[in-house]
Amino acid sequence: MSRLRIDRLAVRLGGKTRLRDLSLAVDAGELFGLIGPNGAGKSTLVKAAAQLLPYQGRIRLDGQDLAGLEAPERARRIAYLSQGDVVQWPITVEDLVALGRHPYRGSWWRGAGAPSAEDRAAVEAALQATDIAHLRQRKVTELSGGERARARLARVLAVQAPLILADEPVAALDPRHQLQVMRLLRQHCDRGGSLILVLHDLTLASRFCDRLLLLHQGERIALGAPAEVLTAESLRSVYGIRAVTGAHDGQGYVLPWACESPASGGA
């Protein structure tokens, strides 16, 4: 049985169809990449999977219809990292990461009590994994963009959910932290977790993802192993680019190289 199964998903926003008749399944242990140009519908897809948008179709998690799950249980089983960098409250990094444990702690209004040993261990593990333990007492609003991105990711990791939906988690990171985070996400999957990852970096996508879904104008263009999806033809027709492809240490990669205009035949 698939971890996440999406059948005939359609989303309309602002009076227009933004996703059309989309079906896919993501398995346990799979790092599934979602790629496509700006406006293709990637965030819309992960928001629908996170139950943050109205949609048509069916989305199931481990065989259960997501729309029927109670919010706290859903929040324990799906951790969602939104795109962007907005954290308006001047709370500490540690407190932000601890918010990831909220789904386990009941209502603060009725008194959630002190964090459990598991809560503390999950927060500590997430701080260490994202390399922000030394920033734990700093205010989130006073961090650099990349530090804040790692703190936001740490909150999501602290949930310890079997499914992570992460919308561009590495966009603001320096190369070392990008590689660290990709390795971390890979480890989540190697331990049986699943991940849907939105990213624009086709080199990282080709290196780290098990499969890719290429979206364009709300429609599925290709789905499969990176080498099957990132073909010269799909890069040209969807992105209007030409790429260098190669392999290193037995691992294929794609390196976007030049804009290609149909008229000139490329830069």
Ligand SMILES: Nc1ncnc2c1ncn2[C@@H]1O[C@H](COP(=O)(O)OP(=O)(O)OP(=O)(O)O)[C@@H](O)[C@H]1O
């Ligand atoms: N709340 C909304 N109301 C109306 N239109 C929306 C809304 N949210 C997104 N859209 C539109 O839906 C389309 C898909 O947006 P989405 O954010 O899913 O794209 P994306 O592939 O994630 O793009 P990017 O790479 O730029 O982040 C875009 O044309 C966008 O303008």
